[in-house]
Amino acid sequence: xxxxxxxxxxxxxxxxxxxxxxxxxxxxxxxxxxxxxxxxxxxxxxxxxxxxxxxxxxxxxxxxxxxxxxxxxxxxxxxxxxxxxxxxxxxxxxxxxxxxxxxxxxxxxx
Numbered sequence: 001x002x003x004x005x006x007x008x009x010x011x012x013x014x015x016x017x018x019x020x021x022x023x024x025x026x027x028x029x030x031x032x033x034x035x036x037x038x039x040x041x042x043x044x045x046x047x048x049x050x051x052x053x054x055x056x057x058x059x060x061x062x063x064x065x066x067x068x069x070x071x072x073x074x075x076x077x078x079x080x081x082x083x084x085x086x087x088x089x090x091x092x093x094x095x096x097x098x099x100x101x102x103x104x105x106x107x108x109x110x
Contacts, residue, residue, distance in 0.1 A: 012056050021052050022056060
């Protein structure tokens with residue numbers, strides 16, 4: 001990931017509703033959620049949710065897939081992994097033990 005891509009991803013996640021959308025889609029897993037359900041679960045107007053979904057999609061944090069008239073959104077875990085890798089790229093000046101708590105906190109313990 002390049003610096004400009006990381007800045008765009010961080011900006012997309014740096015807004016309260018978009019962060020809520022991303023976290024909701026992470027919880028939904030690989031099956032994702034239709035746009036209408038995202039709006040309903042978060043209690044936001046559908047066109048507002050659509051605008052937030054568009055920003056997140058353009059930032060590489062989520063993916064959209066059309067299913068007939070419905071657009072289903074999923075968290076793009078590859079994009080998120082790339083963002084985390086960018087942020088930790090030069091972690092701890094070559095001393096990985098200092099970064100281990102951050103890496104373990106980001107690891108799924110499912």
